[in-house]
Amino acid sequence: MQVFKFGGASVKNAEGVKNLASVLQQVGYENTLVVVSAMGKMTNALEVVIKNYFDQPSELAGSIEEVKTFHHKILVDLFEHIQHPIFKKIASIFEELDYFLSRNKSPDYNFVYDQVIGFGELASTTIISAYLNEIGLTNNWLDVRELIKTDDYYRRANVDWEHTQWKIKAKLDTKVLNITQGFLASDANNFTTTLGREGSDYTAAIFAYCLNAESVTIWKDVPGVLNADPRYFENAQLLNSISYREAIELAFYGASVIHPKTLQPLQQKEIPLFVKSFLNPKEEGTRVGKGFGIEPNIPCYIVKKNQVLVSLSSLDFSYIVEENISEIFKLLHLYKMKVDVIQNSAISFSVCFDNNYNNLERLLQHLKAKFKVTSHNNVSLYTVRHYNEQAISSIEEGKELLLKQLTQETIQIVTK
Incomplete structure (x- = not known):
């Protein structure tokens, strides 16, 4: 069994869908499960729908129509006749979206987010499955929400591995080409959950683990894992091979490929x-x-933009000790901050994190009750694995340094 994952960039238009079919024909698709993301920037477009649902109801219908129009154009480019059943299938999918938004009573943003955002993956896989069948690549479309089960931690759900393994082994025919969605799952009440942004790679790994797959292949618009993101760094180089440990380190620090x-x-x-x-x-x-x-063996560069750096010190110049640090981390967990760097001294503590859930102001108010607090928004966090002096100089040049931390293998620098 082999597992393939195709991201949104690979299926951003009709030509991308045709190229996916070409890849399968070139490399083989027997005993293959294909995991696919939403097409192009559809996840972003659906996030606009969600934002309009809560904040700008007058703009809601227009943003939904943009999503529908995008997919309709791809359908017209892929299928000769508008009477093809796929047109009704896609229309039905978006009728479900309309129905949910008109009937939903929950004010919980995270719950609504997960119920809406997955329509991108449902549409993309339905279109791709139909196109592959049309050109003779017979396949089975699967609703991943019936296979991967999680808790109800919406937007970053945790997998129920035992239940998921049982579902996948019971319902998936490994002898045929299967097409399913990345990123999505469902909780015990069958509400849609998601595995975190860019979670389609994780979906592929979940299936591979449960199926004891031979390999997983992530298909990207780059030659492989590069030592730097070419959008931010010049002369990025291909890494031919890396260990699991190294890849986990790179992923932890924010490398976007995995x-x-x-x-x-x-x-x-x-x-x-x-x-x-x-x-x-x-x-x-x-x-x-x-x-x-x-x-x-070369330096590997990672940058994370739009971070928050918060520095704390005690109000009475007493030490920042275990009790204080424990309380700080409880608050970071409470407000769902993803921590990327910590640094502390006798009377100060600094932490750099992602404010994905927009809880920063509430966190700061909580912290100000016990600490002197300084906050820097929209900072950049640079991480270099296997650094050398030239690598450090290239990061620091022309920037205001707010924090710098070195270990034997890794340097992290926060800049304004």
């Missing part, structure tokens, strides 16, 4: 992960597995 949770289930069963280009599917790409170092 989702942080993806590697853990693969490592447990020593399932190799390949990252390859959907534009050049025959090229080797990057192999992630057991027993590899990093090849070539």
Whole structure:
């Protein structure tokens, strides 16, 4: 069994869907499960729908229509006749979206987010499955929400592994080509949950673990895992191979090619992960597995934008000790902050984190009750693995440094 994952960039238009079919024809699709994300920027477009639902109801209908129009154009480009059953299928999917938004009573943003955001994946996989069947690549469409079960921690749900394994083994025919959605799952009440942004990679790893797959391949618009994001760094180089450990480190620090949770289930069963280009599917790409170092051994650069750096000190110049740190972390957990860097001294404590849930003001008010608080918004966090002096200089040049922390293998720098 092999598991393939195609992201939104690979299926952003009709040509992308045709190229996905070409990749399958070139590399083989027997005993294959294909996990697909929403098309293009549809997750972003559906986030606008959600925002309008809560904040700008007058704009809601227009934003939904944009989502429908986008998919309709792809349908027209892929299928010759408008009478094809796929047109009604997609219309039905978006009727479900309309129905939910008109009947929902829950004021919980995170719950509504998960119920709405997944329509991108449901539409993309329905279109792709129909197109593959149309050109002779017979396949089975699966609703991943019937297979991957989680708790109800909406927007970053935790997998119920025992229940999920049972569902996948009971319902999935490994002898045929299967198409399913990334990112999505469901809770015990069958409400849709999501695994976190970019969670489709994690979906592929969950299936691979449960199916004891031979390998997982993530198809990207880059040649493989690069030592830097080419959007922010010049002269990015391909890493031919890296170990699970190294890949987990890179993912933890924010490397965008591999989702942080993806590697853990693969490592447990020593399932190799390949990252390859959907534009050049025959090229080797990057192999992630057991027993590899990093090849070539060069600095790896990661940047995370729009971070928050909060510095705390005690009001009476007393030490910041275990009790204080424990309380700080309880608050960070309470307000769902994802911590990226911590640094402390005798009387101060600094933490850099993602404010994904927009709880910053509430957190700061809570902290100000006990600490002197300084906050810097919209900072950038640079991480360099296997750094050298040249790498450090290239990051620091021309920037205001707010925090710097070195270990033997890694340097992290927060800049304004």
